[in-house]
Amino acid sequence: MTTASTSSPDKAADAQAGTAGADLQDTASPAQPNRAEDGQRAEDDLRAALGLDPAGSQAPRAVRVRGWVATGAAGIIATLLRLLGLAHPSTLMFDETYYVKDAYALWTVGYEAQWAEGSDELFAAGDFSGMSTEPSFVVHPQLGKWLIGLGMQALGPESPVGWRIVPAIAGVLTVVLLARLTFRLTGSPVLTGLAGLLLAIDGVAxxxxxxGLLDVFVGLFATLTMYCLVRDRQWSRARLARDLAGTGAGHLAPRAHVRPWLWATGAALGLTCSIKWSGLYLLAVVGVMVVVWDTQALKKVQAKAWFLEGTLSRGIGDFIRLVPTTALVYLLMWWSWFTHDGAYKHGWAAQQRAAVGESARSWLPDALNDLVEYHLSMYTFHVGLDSEHPYQSRPAGWLLQLRPTSFYWAGEEELAGQDCGSQQCVQAITSIGNIPVWWAACVALVAVVLLATVGRDWRAWVPLAGYLGLYVPWFQYPDRTIFTFYTVAFVPFVVLVLVLGLGMASGLLPPLPGTPPGDEGGWVLSVRRMRRWLGGRVRRSPGAYRVDADDVLAEDRTGPGDVVSPSSDAAVTGAELTGAESSSDTTSCEGRRGLAAVCSSSEEMSVSRQRPLPVVQRWTGVPAERVRRGGVVLVGVVTVAAVAFAVGWWCVWTGTTVSYEVWRWHMLLGSWI
Structure with a gap:
């Protein structure tokens, strides 16, 4: 009887879980493969069922290095674009009048304080005498203002760069995080660089x-949340496969583990909520996703009572790791409010007892009771905010960027004497998204929804969670004063939706690891099902997938546990799917499912081992024959259009002095004015 693999158990639980899309392998199959005998299952079989690469495998070093090169290039572009001319304008603009001054007060007196009328001009000139010690009623948690103030401490509170340097760094970090999230999902350096580039040159981001606003921090910590969540999914499934190795179907689910990446997800959610309360909706979406993923994992490994174990036992554990962690981090971010008696509403409970003899929620400690009362006041403000604003917008128009927000405007009076080639010069900063990105993402959103629902590809749910947690909830506030610039919180997921859509169209998005040939799942299965519904016909180039009008799905012609013959029309070799070097040991094909089970002749595999990794494969993460020319052209068109838009609209994003006619030409839609 063959035993389960025990090599490098720690690595198998994390790094060796592999990226979901990084299906190029450095290591060949083991000389003595783990085969399932006498009803016992090998670790690699369980990993294949859970959508993981074999234990000990990872993307080739060339692909990993190029993934970091793509990430670094995107990060450099993002840094240059965010730091160039950061000091302009030298005055407080838009809601900087609140958050920058609140940040200064936090670092000075420990809580947000009231400012005298006309303090903006004095503040910009380095005169902070307008600040009092009276507490101010603010409606957002403190963390974002602490972060803004950090830059002011480093570079001086009178410096516009000091006001904005930390938000700029947050924007760069968001680009880098999105790039790494994309690589973990796709294993493609090209898609990694594309995601980073498109976010780096988006107008909203x-x-x-x-x-100096708060919302860019929401986007940063929300992206960090999803990155940690994906890492937890891979870590927990790798550990599940290792725990159940050597067992048969119907075995009890193993005990729960610490799951450090899930704790990290909860901490990231706590930081998100500590910027703005909108992070609570993302917490709800992530909580549901974790329970569903855990339950599905137990089902795939045929654990005993998998539904009850997943929804109840694992669900309670997931709740404990996420919600209390989020709440604890959120409370810790109020540390300064707790330690300063002069803060707003601090001492409210004691004042109530002194005035009327009792206070609401008297069973709570005074400090927590004060904070609860403060939060009730903030909630009342948020839900009742309905004052008119010229740049308010409705969520229905956000994805099309129908009503962007104007942050800054300087006209003829402020720019007297400046030369712009016209008698009327203007400076404007408007958060118009990169239109080729946003509008193309609307089309890609349909494809990604199909990928998630019809194709059952879990990767599609990662960006969709951003939409569900950070965009959809705004529809419940039809009468509230809200703005398009809130989209910066989920713009990384808009970009990710577009990149996944382009990856599907170009062939750069690989099938999930462990996907059996002939039952490819994911986007291939989506195409087949849609073809069946519509009666269409999809052809392939040599080496790529093919769907013909007379095809029959593998699930229609094979029974449970059947292995599709490599000679069948629907089957493809493991090397063709993954570009991996194959083992000469053909005995590993017997009785196994997944990519590891697909074999060709020893002669073919020997040739595969001797063939060097093509340059295209090193940069795309997939064999060259899988790349579709039409899809690559589409990727190029979208990228060139996005870069051209960024170059053309740079003046509108940064407040460059232009003529009124030039500015007016950039307002493509009447609603932009």
């Missing part, structure tokens, strides 16, 4: 990385 760019303008809000160059202004």
């Amino acid at each position: 760019l303008t809000e990385s160059r202004i």
Whole structure:
């Protein structure tokens, strides 16, 4: 009887879980493969069922290095665009009048304080005498203002760069995080660089990385949340496969583990909520996703009572790791409010007892009771905010960027004497998104929804969670004063949706690891099902997938546990799917499913081992024959259009002095004015 693999158990639980899309392998199959005998399952079989690469495998070093090169290039571009001219304008603009001054007060007296009328001009000139010690009623948690103030401490509170440097750094970090998240999902350096580039040159992400507002931090910590969540999914499934190795179907689910990446997800959610309360909706979405993923994992490994174990036992554990962690981090971010008696509402419970003899929620400690009362006041403000604003917008128009927000405007009076080639010069900063990105993402969103629902590809749910947690909830506030610039919180997921859509179209998005040939799942299965519904016909180039009108799905012609013959029309070799070097040991094909089970002749595999990794494969993460020319052209068109738009609209994103006619030409839609 063959035993389960025990090599490098720690690595198998994390790094060796592999990226979901990094299906190029450095290591060949073991000389003595783990085969399932006498009803016992090998670790690699369980990993294949859970959508993981074999234990000990990872993307080739060339692909990993190029993934970091793509990430670094995107990060450099993002840094240059966010730091160039960051000091302009030298005055407080838009809501900097609140958050920058609140940040100064936090670092000075420990809580947000009231400012005298007309303090903006004095503040910009380095005169902070307008600040009093009276507490101010603010409606957002403190963390974002602490972060803004950090830059002011480093570079001086009178410096516009000091006001904006930390938001700029947050914008750069968001680009880097999105790139690494994309690589973990796709294993493609090209898609990694594309995601980073498109976010780096997006107008919403760019303008809000160059202004002292809070929402860019929401986007940063939300992206960090999803990155940690994906890492937890891979870690927990790798550990599940290792725990159940050597067992048969119907075995009890193993005990729960610490799951450090899930704790990290909870901490990231706590930081998100500590910027703005909108992070609570993302917490709810992530909580549901974790329970569903855990339950599905137990089902795939045929654990005993998998539904009850997943929804109840694992669900309670997931709740404990996420919600209390989020709440604890959130409370810790109020440390300064707890330690300063002069803060707003601090001492409210004691004042109530002195005035009327009792206070509401008297069973709570005074400090927590004071904070609860403060939060009730903030909630009342948020839900009742309905004052008119010229740049308010409705969520229905956000994805099309129908009503962007104007952050700054300087006209003829402020720019007297400046030369712009016209008698009327203007400076404007408007958070117009990169239109080729946003509009193309609307089309890609349909494809990604199909990938998630019809194709059952879990990777599609990662960006969709951003939409569900950070965009959809705004529809419940039809009468509230809200703005398009809130989209910066989920713009990384808009970009990720577009990149996944382009990856599907170009063939750069690989099938999930462990996907059996002939039952490819994911986007291939989506195409087949849609073809069946519509009666269409999809052809392939040599070496790529093919779907013909007379095809029959593998699930229609094979029974449970059947292994599709490599000679069948629907089957493809493991090397063709993954570009991996194959083992000469053909005995590993017997009785196994997944990519590891697909074999060709020893002669073919020997040739595969001797063939060097093509340059295309090193940069795309997939064999060259899988790349579709039409899809690559589409990727190029979208990228060139996005870069051209960024170059053309740079003046509108950064407040460059232009003539009124030039500015007016950039207002493509009447609603932009």
